[in-house]
Amino acid sequence: MHKAPGFRLETGFVFVLLVLGSAISVISWGYGFGSLAQPGPGLYPFFVGAAISVFSLFILIAVLMSGTGKSLPAREGARTLALMTLTFCFWILAMPLLGYVVVSMLATYAFCKVMKLEGWRKPLAVSAGTALFIYLLFDYWLYVDLPRGILG
Amino acid sequence: MEGLSLLYSGFINSFTTVNLVACFIGALIGTVVGVLPGLGPTATMVLMLPFTLPYGPTTGLIMMTGVWYGAMYGGSTTSVLVNIPGEAASVVTCIDGYQMCKNGRAGAALALVAIGSFVAGTIGLLGLQFFAPLLGNAALSFGPPEFLSFMILAFVLLSNLSAEAPLKGALMIALGLFLATVGINPMDSYPRFTFGFEKLMLGIDFLPVAVGLFGISEVLSIAVEKYVKPVVSKVRLRDLYPNRDEIRRSVNPMLRGSILGFFMGLLPGPCTVISTFVAYALEKRISRTPERFGHGAVEGVVGPESANNSAVMGSMIPLLTLGIPFAAPSAIMLAGLRMHNVEPGPMLFVTHPDVFWTFIAAMYLGNLMLLILNLPLVGAFAKIAVIRPQVLLPVISLICLVGVYSVRNALFDVWVMIGAGVVGYFLRQWKYPIAPFIIGLVLGPTTENSLRQTLLMFKGDVSLIVGRPLSITLLALATAFLAYKFLGPRFGTKLAVNVDEGKSL
Known part of the structure; x- marks a missing residue:
């Protein structure tokens, strides 16, 4: 975590x-x-709202006075954080269309690459294995009715 | 005698295939999670909540406790072998555990920890079995003012013990209490903070928030951190024999840690973590050779590890007898039981005694399972510690996504989970404790009900609380604690438990 020179995210x-x-x-x-x-x-x-205001006010004063407010993680970390979040969002948006198996496989592959798992064989093996595990756990064992999308 | 016959029927009930399998799976997953630096027991318990739904409340409770318990066992493995605590309650074990490893006594340390955990678990269970029904019966006479006072005391202690800055803890409790008010208020059917959104009418579901705050935020935190591959020392089965001197020096710390941990478990906050620090300090203080501490003293390993195991059982008492969780894992258990329409509290022993006694019996079996699992398989568990997060985290992320979606088949819940996860990531970075938020969220409805009922009972005259001895005692305790906290340092004493919460909360 590096301190930004001006506005700090924690203060906001x-x-x-x-x-x-x-x-x-x-x-x-x-x-x-x-x-x-x-x-x-x-x-x-x-009263709960009032308590939130009072506690926040004291913390805000402490953060402003000490100048210890934290900002975003360093550049590389912020990139990983953003890409991970985007992959989560992709799963939610694409799941009803493509079905949970395909989307889970794609999302796992993306997670592996975001976290810098080398090559394409290992990420592919992990994503295929995860999709199979999800199918067996939720569909086969727990009988959860999940959207199948293009696999109908 | 009635207790024994109830325990006997508990054993009969627990000897069903589903309960035994649940106990084994919970203990196994808990041990694995304890070994893995990163994912904590609370996050795992949240992730496992959806899987317990098809089964009964007892099975769910057994599985959850198995995870918590197993994590306490497993957490010591990496502390001793790699000098990396598998979870926060094993931080202290690193100090002397790793030194024992360097002295070639890793196997003995792990064996004594496993035996100590078993002894502590058994003592903790005996305490739970004895005290919980007594307190449950006493709590039957509690009214809304007593429950409200209990919660105020719990919130005061929780905000002070679970965060470096008590104000941050208090703020998180208040935020949790607020989130619990969203939706239709069951007392007067009035919709609050819904802003016309139909999906908010039933309130914000606990599960997506908890999975987001504990699971996704942990995944994000680990993903952002730089990975350093641990080097694990090898342990063979024949190395597990402690020598006579080590056994002799372990017996008393084992017993002291067990008793101390059980009572520490009754405190609000990260009881399992705090108990290890206190147990270590106690052992060092009463030792005739305190200079050995930090250089591989077996007492410094066995005492804290026994304490964290019995603290798990101690913390079940307020949950089961009052319905008030004092720690994040027990808040998850409360949510899990509510999903099964079982409300823990004084009435549990009247309406669902089978749940309590089957749980007790199953945990005796679980304790034995953990001992059997942990002694011969310690080498195998140690290897798990080297699984790279690049392989593990995608699998965990997908379980979070599909698990939360599968409960209500609602993508809205998954959005809530992701939102909570990102917020949780920043809260962790800025050292805002998550456990008080979750406890506030779970206790929100009870707190509001108790407050409204108390005000109605007293017709708005809050001074009538003076006529309720227990209430006034609890409020006096809360006030005394706050006074001591703020005035103590000025008089040269300091009450501070600096605990790196890590992911155990």
Whole structure:
């Protein structure tokens, strides 16, 4: 983790939580606070939102004062993180169309390459093995009805 | 006598093929996970939740505990052989365990750890068997104010013990409590924070959030880190015999660690991890030769490893008797039991005594299975430690994806899991503890119910809590702890358990 010179991601994150906590309290008030004797649906989330705001505020002050807020991982790590996340998203988007077996195989191959498994034989073996394992575990053993897509 | 007959019927119930297989699979997977640096027991338990759904609650509970328990056994293997803790509760074992390995006593260390874990597990089970029904019966008289006070005390301790910065722990609990309010409130059927999305009406499902936070975030964290291939020392079966002196020096630490770990398990927070640090400090303090610690003292290996095993059993007490999980793995178990429509708590011993006693009996068997598995197969388990993450992580990722999808056949759940995973990755990097978030999420509905019922009971006059001795004691304890935490350092004392949570949470 390297520190970015200006804006740090952690600072932004805690600030978002501060806003979120305040928003929760405001929205909860709208649900009906009631009274302590007759609590409405908004009473409990109002206090939870207030707690989030207070804790975030203190953490934000601490992060700003110490200047220890963390940013994104180093370039190589950020690339791996982004590609891994994209592969997850690919699986979700393509699974209904291509079916779980094909997509699982493709996604596993992509995961292997993102994590720098050398050559093409090992990634292919791992992806084929994983797809077979997923089929046996979920389809054959647990009878889960998964989309088969092009394999119909 | 009633307890013995219930235990007997528990053994009869546990001797079904499905329960024995569940116990074996849980113990085996737990040991493997414990050996593998990276994936922790909590993540594994979450991943296994969907597979327990086709079977009964008892089978699910047995499998989950088997994983947790097995991870405590397996975690020591890499600590001793590679100097890399398989999971956070085995960090302390590295100190003297690896030194024993360097002195050519790795086999003896592993054998004594396995025996110590077995003894500790058995003592922990005896404690659970004895204390849980007693506390369960006592808890039947608890009302909403007592439960609310218990939860406040648990939250205070949890936020302080599970994070370097208590505020971060408190923030995570509050976020978990908030997420639990999303959806239709069962008390007045009022939809909250749904913003017109139909999928949010039933609330945010626990499983995708937990798999994302524990499974996917761990996968991402390991993928981003640089992989260094470990070098594993070989252990042969004939090396496993400890000598007479090692056995003599291990007996008392084994017993002390077991008792200490059991009571540490009753504390909110990463009890298994904290128990190992405390057990190590205790052994060193009472030793006549403290200078041997750090150079391969068998007491420094056996004491902590016994403590973490019995802490698992200790932490089952608040879960089963009060329905309040004090650690992340027990929060996963609570969620798992709820999926089977079993609500742990005082009524468990009235409505589902079979669940409790079958679980106890199965864990005796599981403990024995783990001993049998771990002694002769220690060499084989050690080899697992060298499996490259490039091979392992894709398989885990796919199990997460398909596992979460398969529960409700909903891609929405998979999106939630990925979102939680990415957020969880950054939370780990920034040292925000995940366990308090999950515990807040699981306890959210109970906390709200207890608060509303207490307010209705007292007609809004919260000062009436003074008339509830247990409630006021618990709240006084929470206040005293906070006062000690903030004022203690000023008076020269410091209450801090600096635990690298790692992935055990």
